Amino acid sequence: MFGFGTKKPAPAADRSKLVGLDLTASRARGVALAVGRTRPLLLDDPEEDLLLMIDLGKRTTTVGRSGYANCRRSPHLVCSNFLPQLGHARQWQAGRHSLSPEEALKRSFDELREPVTAETEAAGLVLPVYLTATQAKATTRIAKECRLPIRGTTTAPLALAAHRAVWVLDPTAAPPKDSRRPDWVVPIRQNSVGPAAIVVVDADEFALHATVVGIEPGEVKLLGHAVWPKLSFKLWKDRLLDAISDRCVRVCRRDPRDSADAEQALYERLDESLDRVRLGQPVSLTVRSEHWYQDLIHRPDEFDAFCSPLAKSAADGLGEMLRTADLGVPPRAVWLTDSAARLPGLAVAVHRSVPEQTQVLALSANAVADAVAALVPRWLRDELPRGHLDALIPLDEIPASKSNAVQPRPALPRG
Secondary structure, eight states, X not given: OOOTTOOOOOOOOOOBEEEEEEEOSSEEEEEEEETTXXXXXXXXXXXXXXXXXXXXXXXXXXXXXXXXXXXXXOGGGEEEXXXXXXXXXXXXXXXXXXXXXXXXXXXXHHHHHHHHHTTEEEEEEEEOTTSOHHHHHXXXXXXXXXXXXXXXXEEHHHHHHHHHHHHHHOTTSOOOTTTTSGGGOOOOXXXXXXXXXXXXXXXXXXXXXXXXXXXXXXXEEEEEEEEEGGGOHHXXXXXXXXXXXXXHHHHHSOOGGGSHHHXXXXXXXXXXXXXXXXXXXXXXEEEEOSSOEEEEEEOHHHHHHHTHHHHHHHHHHHHHHHHHHTOSSOOSEEEEOHHHHTSTTHHHHHHHHSOTTOEEEEOOTTHHHHHHHHHHHHHHTTOSOSSOBSSEEEOOOOOOOSOOOOOOOOOOSOO
């Protein structure tokens, strides 16, 4: 009579949101879109990113932070950088575990299923521009096998250009609600209105890569791209780890690379250090082993100096790509993804290498996921093909510019 022992039913999950997933060789990142606003998903609770590293040293394989926490201590027990190797005869083996690139991707998508399906029945997926058509098709097939509700796929540069085309073609259009973020401001000069070429630069474990996208009133299309595996995010971090270790040797005659635990701890501190350097703040690192420790302080310009050869190679490669693209006029802007903008010295090197009228802007961490989430309604309405969009995305009609008012120029990334 009093309901003793009865359990109140849990409220039904709200799955009305739309989800955008940004997949690179390094990690998966997602946002949920509802009522015109997005929020990041916790894909590896409590972390937003699911790192695409699989720990093979335990009884069961573990995707995410566990693999990252072992990648320098026991690299032979970690499966990583498998996305660009889809279709290749590669195998990661450790003890009872054996993974092909396809099996590793399936294991990663299994981890994504719960946080994604808890939010939505419709998601869009962004893939790196360097994947072949066969690899993109394999990725989509594996996602469906893992019961991810993917409604369409595209590349990051095209998604970004389609999402921001209105602010490139019509600088007087009302900015979005989060326009306080500098990456949303597209500064336009008096003579810089209308169709334009935009360069998108991204970086992950596999490579640094750049794409030229043409933005016109009716469509955004791929004009050219280049991929530099020898400038991958991993190699920038390797360069920093070696430079910091060399300084430690000069200061106290101890090398953290002699200790697997010390090297792993130092490697994990690099992500936080890159964020501080990007803000122009000094970095304090404590290098520690079982029997000794050393405090090291680095200025942001020292991180830039450590990576200057890589930054110069990247700027030279970008310049060569633009010459090959034969655009006729310089690109309107260079957009650095959050990953690319974190690379020490890259933003400054790119700014120095492009023409004066070309803006260099840094995007937010969720920019790519936000962009593909905005495309999901168009896939649901069958306005976009369900196949992988890697060459062109048609645009909704964009109203003519009402004026040529000059907008304020945002500050460059640090430097």
